[in-house]
Amino acid sequence: MATERQDPVTGKGTTGHEWNGIEELETPVPRVVLFFLAATTLFAVVYWLLMPAWPIGVTYTKGLLGIDQREIVTQQVEDAAAARAVWTGRVAEADFAEIASDETLMRHVRDTGRTLFIDNCAVCHGTRGTGGPGFPDLAANAWLWGGDPETIAETIRVGINSTSDETRVSQMMAFGRDGVLDEGQVRSAAAYVRSLSGLPLNEADRARIEDGAQVFAENCAACHGEDATGSTDVGAPDLTDAAWIYGSDAQTVFSSVYSGRQGHMPHWEGRLSPVDIKILTLYVGTIGGDGQ
Incomplete structure (x- = not known):
C-alpha cells in the first residue's frame, strides 16, 4: 500500500x-x-x-418574459424620431433669423449640425472647418459667394462646379499656361497680389510690384475687382485679406496665376434633406463665431 x-x-x-x-x-x-x-x-x-x-x-426560444430586442430598438428609434420632429419642424418653418435668436433651437442646431458637418464636410474642410490646401477655411469668414445664411444654404444645395444643373460655376484662367501672360508678367502679378496682404517680399519681387499692378488691372480686376477685394457674383476671392485657399507663399501664388484654379464642391441636394441643409447652414455660420 x-x-x-x-x-x-x-x-x-x-x-x-x-x-x-x-x-x-x-x-x-x-x-x-x-x-x-x-x-x-x-x-x-x-x-x-x-x-x-x-x-x-x-x-x-422567446423566453418566458417575452422580451423582443428588435421591438425595443424599433420603438426607441420611433421615439427619438418623434422627439426630433418637434424641433426640426420648428426649424423647417422658421426663417434663419428666428432660429438664430432662439437659443433652445440653436442648441439642437449646434449639436446636430456638428454631426452633419463631420459626416459630410469634414473630409475636405476639417473637423473644425478650418480647411486646408485647396479647401476654404470656413472659420475665416472669407466667403467666396457670400456669408449670409440664404447664400450659404444655396451653395450647400447646388455645390460649386458640381454635377447639379444649378451649380455655382467658377474658374480662374491659366494665364501663363494658356499664353495670356508671359512668365515675367505672371511673376509680377503674383508679387503684386502678395503685397496686397502685407506679405514679406524679397527685393526682386518688390521691384515687380508696379508692373504687377498694371498686369492686375488689365487681367485680374474684372473678377477680383479694381481694389482686389473679390466678387461674390463670380466666386472670386478677396486678395487683400489673410485667407488663402491654396497658400500664400511665392511659388503657390505663381502657380495659381500661371496654371489657374478650379475648385469643386459637391451639391448636397438629394443627399441631405432641406431641414438638414438648413441646420448645416446655421452650424457653418457659427464656426467663425459670427453668430449667424
Whole structure:
C-alpha cells in the first residue's frame, strides 16, 4: 500500500506527480470558486428560461418574459424620431433669423449640425472647418459667394462646379499656361497680389510690384475687382485679406496665376434633406463665431 508523501514546507500531501524535483500539492478547489461556478450556472439557466436565447431552426426560444430586442430598438428609434420632429419642424418653418435668436433651437442646431458637418464636410474642410490646401477655411469668414445664411444654404444645395444643373460655376484662367501672360508678367502679378496682404517680399519681387499692378488691372480686376477685394457674383476671392485657399507663399501664388484654379464642391441636394441643409447652414455660420 502506497504511503502519501508530505510536502516538508507546507505539510500538505502531494499527488505523487513530480516535474524536475517539484511535486504537485494535493490542494482542493477553493470553495469560493465552486460557489461562483454554481451561481453563474444557475444564472445562465434562469436567463435561458426568461430571455430570448437559443436558436432553433428558423426561430429562437422567446423566453418566458417575452422580451423582443428588435421591438425595443424599433420603438426607441420611433421615439427619438418623434422627439426630433418637434424641433426640426420648428426649424423647417422658421426663417434663419428666428432660429438664430432662439437659443433652445440653436442648441439642437449646434449639436446636430456638428454631426452633419463631420459626416459630410469634414473630409475636405476639417473637423473644425478650418480647411486646408485647396479647401476654404470656413472659420475665416472669407466667403467666396457670400456669408449670409440664404447664400450659404444655396451653395450647400447646388455645390460649386458640381454635377447639379444649378451649380455655382467658377474658374480662374491659366494665364501663363494658356499664353495670356508671359512668365515675367505672371511673376509680377503674383508679387503684386502678395503685397496686397502685407506679405514679406524679397527685393526682386518688390521691384515687380508696379508692373504687377498694371498686369492686375488689365487681367485680374474684372473678377477680383479694381481694389482686389473679390466678387461674390463670380466666386472670386478677396486678395487683400489673410485667407488663402491654396497658400500664400511665392511659388503657390505663381502657380495659381500661371496654371489657374478650379475648385469643386459637391451639391448636397438629394443627399441631405432641406431641414438638414438648413441646420448645416446655421452650424457653418457659427464656426467663425459670427453668430449667424
